[in-house]
Amino acid sequence: QVQLVESGGGLVQAGDSLRLSCAASGGTFSSYAMGWFRQAPGKEREFVSGISWSGSLRNYADSVKGRFIISRDNAKNTVYLQMNSLRPEDTAVYYCAASVTSMLRLGGPRPGFWGQGTQVNVAS
Numbered sequence: 001q002v003q004l005v006e007s008g009g010g011l012v013q014a015g016d017s018l019r020l021s022c023a024a025s026g027g028t029f030s031s032y033a034m035g036w037f038r039q040a041p042g043k044e045r046e047f048v049s050g051i052s053w054s055g056s057l058r059n060y061a062d063s064v065k066g067r068f069i070i071s072r073d074n075a076k077n078t079v080y081l082q083m084n085s086l087r088p089e090d091t092a093v094y095y096c097a098a099s100v101t102s103m104l105r106l107g108g109p110r111p112g113f114w115g116q117g118t119q120v121n122v123a124s
Contacts, residue, residue: 002027002113004096009118012086016122020081022096022115029077030054035104035111036070036081038092038120045095049081050104059105064090086122093117 008020020036035050049060049070058070069082079096097104097111104111 001100002029002032002098004098004113004115006094006096006115006118009094009120011121011123014087014122014124016086017082017084018086018120020083020094020096020118020120022079022081024077024079024098027098027113030074032098032100032113033103034070034072034079035097035099036079037095037097037111038090039095039117040089040092043092047104047106048094051079052103057103059103061106083120086120088122088124091120091122093119 002024003026005023033053036048037045038048039045051058051070051072055072067085072079095117096115098113100112101109
């Protein structure tokens with residue numbers, strides 16, 4: 001029902017900042033709770049951050065708390081992930097996700113829609 005397209009990934013040095021964007025189309029963006037997941041080489045996909053449909057509620061994995069900020073602009077059908085103080089261990093493919101049931105957080109729910117992913121490489 002909704003298509004998600006991530007952008008903004010790239011190669012940066014440790015300590016740098018990067019902002020990822022996720023543009024949604026084909027659905028009612030404001031009705032979806034949104035979030036970001038990531039998958040590093042050889043590891044399972046993990047939850048990074050989630051944001052409620054209104055943007056009033058946000059949550060983060062412990063590994064990124066204090067460094068990453070999730071936000072959304074419903075008028076632009078876009079969700080963002082501002083990543084600060086990047087570390088080599090942040091290197092992964094980052095995926096935008098949408099949920100029609102409830103807010104995305106650690107442990108669930110399973111997202112209903114996924115983007116194609118954008119690669120983030122953090123060099124030491």
